[in-house]
Amino acid sequence: MRYRVRFHLAQGQNFMKWQVKDIKTDEVRYFEPDLFFLTMTNCKLRNQPTTAKKIHDGANKTVCAWIDCESVEINKSKYHFNDQSVRYNPKVNPYWELMSSGENIDGYTCDSINTINRRIYPKGL
Numbered sequence: 001m002r003y004r005v006r007f008h009l010a011q012g013q014n015f016m017k018w019q020v021k022d023i024k025t026d027e028v029r030y031f032e033p034d035l036f037f038l039t040m041t042n043c044k045l046r047n048q049p050t051t052a053k054k055i056h057d058g059a060n061k062t063v064c065a066w067i068d069c070e071s072v073e074i075n076k077s078k079y080h081f082n083d084q085s086v087r088y089n090p091k092v093n094p095y096w097e098l099m100s101s102g103e104n105i106d107g108y109t110c111d112s113i114n115t116i117n118r119r120i121y122p123k124g125l
Helices: 049-057
Strands: 002-008 017-022 028-031 037-046 065-069 071-075 110-116 119-121
Touching: 002 037, 002 071
Parallel strands: none
Antiparallel strands: 002 017, 002 065, 017 028, 037 065, 037 071, 037 110, 110 119
16 A cells, blocks of 8 residues: 555644655645545555544544555545445544444445545445
């Protein structure tokens, strides 16, 4: 995998933006979710379950989930495959969650994922 994508929650100028990190070069870019829409290919939803469980039980939030992918395209127009979105909030559940059913989908792999604002839409769900 070449890129690691996550929602940046640390205070500062990039708070509440998409963070896209190129793992090979360590280059990090940030994108305002209301202005830019991401299309990721060859994706996997990643999670650190032990850290997520601690956060779920009341610990302070720290980085514990992200999307690994081969490529990231930055768009200024919306595009997604379906209406099935997923979310990650370890204060609610310590795993990647399918919004329609609450199902644990940690480790889910798919051909592509699109973002619209702060929502994540994997292809094939």
